[in-house]
Amino acid sequence: MNLRNVISTPESIVAAFVLLATLWGSSFVAIEAGLHYFPPLLFAGVRYAIAGAIVLGFAAVTSGRTLPRRRDEWLGxxxxxxxxxAAYHGLLYVAELHVTGAVAAVIVSLSPVLTATFAALVLPNERLGPVEIGGFALGILGVVVIADPLGAGTGSAALFGVGLAFAGAVSFSLGAVLLRPLRTDFPIAALQGWAMVAGAGALFVGAAALGESPAAIVWNVTSVASLSYLTLLSGVVAFLIYFALLDEVGPTQLHLVGYAEPVVAAVGSWALLGSLIEAEALVGFVAILAGFAMLERHEIAAYVGVENPFRAH
Known part of the structure; x- marks a missing residue:
């Protein structure tokens, strides 16, 4: 079944958006639960080795071409x-050893802000003006509020976890920007499948370098459920929905899914793990969301039919 034929009406787009936010938001909770039984880099590597093989199989059935041919395709x-x-998930999984999945989700919601900022710095047709700089500053301020370095102390484990999650968001955003000039007619599902497999290989190398051993994995109902959910639902199904939505609504609107994820993660952490998100994380999230609105103000205004909400009257 081609999801692009299913996700075409306004109702189906909204339903797909909610499902994607649910799958990706709950993945932070699934990671937090699974880390009690898996070493972090091995956990991420196993997840994406399996997911990548499945996505490549899907690409072989639906796209007709799964092997890259040109240098820019291999580079992508x-x-x-x-x-x-590799970098994003490796840093995220290690970060969740020190902070809750809900806090990690809030920090990762900075990714659209970072992506827009990196695009303005790296890509020739993008611009970084005073409002964009202000939006970026608001986003960074949100992360600082969450980290609370004065209250937590510069050596605290939580502060270290926040730093790792932020570094992961930076890696994800930089990768997204570097990929833009490399987009070709190579099917995106095949690109994503190969990237998952290659990233899994890098994660396995990192796990070996850090001394992580498969013998440390504890196989039980919870660990299998966590790995299965992350691999099949949050991995394969969510990425296929993402590809279909990307075609329908474009990247700016799809970025908004990142701001629904922390809500799902917070509810899931409370319901399944008994964790409550603190006030600092909520304030930081609002600052990050405001920064995104400033950076993407023109695209958001065009989408809702307003000429320019920041224009002086």
Missing amino acids: IAVAGAFVI
């Missing part, structure tokens, strides 16, 4: 595998 796989899969 390398960039996505290194930045979007």
Whole structure:
């Protein structure tokens, strides 16, 4: 079944958006639960090795071409595998050893702000003006509020976790920007599948370098459920929905899914793990959301039919 034929009406787009936010938001909780039984880099590597093989199989059935042919296609796989899969998830999984999944989700919601900022710095047709700089500053301020370095102390484990999650968001955003000039007619599902496999390989190398052992994995109902959910639902199904929505609504509107994820993660952490998100994280999230609105104000205004909400009257 081609999801692009299913996700075409306004109702189906909204339903797909909610489902994607639910799958990706709950993944932070699933990671937090699974880390009690898996070493972090091995956990991420196993997840994406399996998910990548499945996505490549899907690409073989639906797209007709799964093997890259040109140098820029190989480079795109390398960039996505290194930045979007390996670095982002490696840093995120280690971060969640020190902070809750809900807090990690709030920090990762900074990614659209970072992506817009990196695009303005790296891509020739993008611009970084005073309002964009203000939006970026608001986003960074949100992360500082969450980290609370004065209250937590500069050596605290939570502060270290916030720093790792922020570094993961930076990696994801930089990878997304570097991929833009490398987009070709190579099917995006095949690109994503190969990136997952390549990223899994890098994660396995990192796990070996840090001394993580498969013998440390504890196989039980919770660990299998966590890995299965992250691999099949949050991994394969969510990415396929993402591809279909990307075609229908474009990247700016789809970025908004990142701001629904922390809500899902917070509810899931409370319901399943008994964790409550603190006031600092809520304030930081509002600052990050405001920064995104400033950076993407023209695209948001065009989408809702307003000429320019920041224009002086």
